Amino acid sequence: MAPPLQLRYHTCRAIFIRIRRLKGWLEFMRIDAHQHYWSVQRGDYGWLTPADAVLYRDFAPNDLSEQLADCAVSATVLVQAAPTEAETRYLLALARQHPSVAGVVGWVDFEASDVAHRVRHLVQEGAGALKGLRPMIQDIADPRWLDRPTLDAAFEATIENDLAFDALVSPKHLEPLARRLRRHPGLRAVLDHAGKPDIARGALEPWARGLEALARGSTIYCKLSGLLTQASSGATAAQLNAFVERIFDCFGAQRVMWGSDWPVLLLRGSYRRWLQIALELVHRHAPGQEEAVFVTNAMRFYRLELPGRHALRSSQSQR
Numbered sequence: 001m002a003p004p005l006q007l008r009y010h011t012c013r014a015i016f017i018r019i020r021r022l023k024g025w026l027e028f029m030r031i032d033a034h035q036h037y038w039s040v041q042r043g044d045y046g047w048l049t050p051a052d053a054v055l056y057r058d059f060a061p062n063d064l065s066e067q068l069a070d071c072a073v074s075a076t077v078l079v080q081a082a083p084t085e086a087e088t089r090y091l092l093a094l095a096r097q098h099p100s101v102a103g104v105v106g107w108v109d110f111e112a113s114d115v116a117h118r119v120r121h122l123v124q125e126g127a128g129a130l131k132g133l134r135p136m137i138q139d140i141a142d143p144r145w146l147d148r149p150t151l152d153a154a155f156e157a158t159i160e161n162d163l164a165f166d167a168l169v170s171p172k173h174l175e176p177l178a179r180r181l182r183r184h185p186g187l188r189a190v191l192d193h194a195g196k197p198d199i200a201r202g203a204l205e206p207w208a209r210g211l212e213a214l215a216r217g218s219t220i221y222c223k224l225s226g227l228l229t230q231a232s233s234g235a236t237a238a239q240l241n242a243f244v245e246r247i248f249d250c251f252g253a254q255r256v257m258w259g260s261d262w263p264v265l266l267l268r269g270s271y272r273r274w275l276q277i278a279l280e281l282v283h284r285h286a287p288g289q290e291e292a293v294f295v296t297n298a299m300r301f302y303r304l305e306l307p308g309r310h311a312l313r314s315s316q317s318q319r
Contacts (some may be wrong), residue, residue: 012311029074031102031306033191033298034225034259037061037094044082047139059194059263061098067262067271068100075102075203075306077259077298079166079192080141083107083136088122095129100303103131105166110135119121119157131302132164132188137173138196146176155167155184164188170196181218189218190301193226193261197243200232215250222251224278224293225259228268235268238275241271244281253289257297258282287298 038045039058050056068076078091080102088106095101104126110133123130133154137145145151158165165187167177174195191214197207214220224247230240247256247319256277262271282293298304301305 003295005104008053008110009211018088029072030071030258030294031298031304032068032262033257033302034223034258034263035064035076035077036264037064037091038087039234041088042082042087044084044087046082052210054266055263061100062096064271065213065263067250071275072270074100075304076100076173077103077302077304079105079265080107080134083139084174085118085122088130089125092122092126094127101129102128102306103302104129105132105134107135108133108154110151112150112154115262116157116160119154119161119163121141121161123161130163132166132190132302133158134166134168134192137167137169142175143172146180147259149311151180152157152183152207155180155187159184164302166190166192167195168192171198171207171210174207177220178210178214178217181214181220185219190221190223190257190303192223193230194222194224194243194247196226196230198238199235201242202242204246211246212250215255215277219255221257221297222247223259224256224282226261227262228274228277229261229264231268233268235281240277240281241284245285246260248285253282253286253292254288255298256293257301258294 008261037059038048039060040048040056041058048056068074078095080087080091082309085106085108085131088104088108091106095104106122108115108122112118119133128287154167167173167189169177170189177191181187195207195211197212215222224244226239227243228235260271260274265274279290282290299306
């Protein structure tokens with residue numbers, strides 16, 4: 001006996017809704033512009049201690065692969081987590097072994113007298129995999145470290161080797177960062193984790209003022225990453241909304257790229273949960289620009305080459 005007409009209607013409607021949601025979820029393959037792998041036994045992660053119960057273990061590509069597939073993420077940018085060139089070489093080796101890693105952001109001693117040679121050597125070793133450099137500025141005691149003239153050679157070497165600069169900073173560093181970018185107008189730069197606002201306390205200022213001045217005075221991009229970690233436990237899109245709104249007001253959709261910050265993300269939630277929150281907020285504040293935020297901005301900024309897509313070139317005049 002056939003089911004009642006009303007039951008068939010509701011069943012078909014439920015299937016239709018699920019198909020629409022799946023279509024939206026898989027509409028395009030995403031790029032995760034910021035994630036990490038590490039091996040604790042390497043011993044150069046000074047910030048990582050046994051007290052960090054969630055994070056104090058190895059995280060390797062096999063730990064993330066199922067989540068990437070589940071969330072329609074086709075490629076990632078692998079970012080350094082230790083202030084050593086040895087770790088950068090470890091990441092480059094992972095990139096050679098795992099096609100999901102589209103590029104590496106490494107580390108070099110920006111204050112070394114032979115920094116230009118070091119950068120060139122890492123670029124050669126990377127054979128195209130090294131896409132950027134990231135000094136761990138948030139861990140440096142001097143809040144005006146970026147103002148040091150001794151760093152000029154490192155930034156010039158970054159430009160000369162067509163590498164990006166990832167700025168790992170907190171709100172107190174936004175003004176020195178703006179001054180550094182004015183010294184190097186040809187530098188491709190991105191602000192990691194939106195400059196780490198204090199979302200848990202709802203402290204928009206002085207972060208928002210610094211963010212606006214930075215975005216207005218340079219061509220820097222901004223990563224929509226690390227925000228859940230800056231919020232209190234159990235935070236939802238509502239708690240992040242005002243901060244994300246300010247990010248898009250300052251940078252526009254063409255200078256924002258999504259990243260997971262996995263596995264640090266695990267301190268607050270799962271990979272899928274953060275992606276769902278980010279999708280909701282991007283749809284709210286940059287409707288119709290999801291592919292730019294989740295795919296093409298990262299490709300253009302990092303010069304990524306993915307199967308079936310050509311590398312895009314970023315424009316320094318783009319604001």
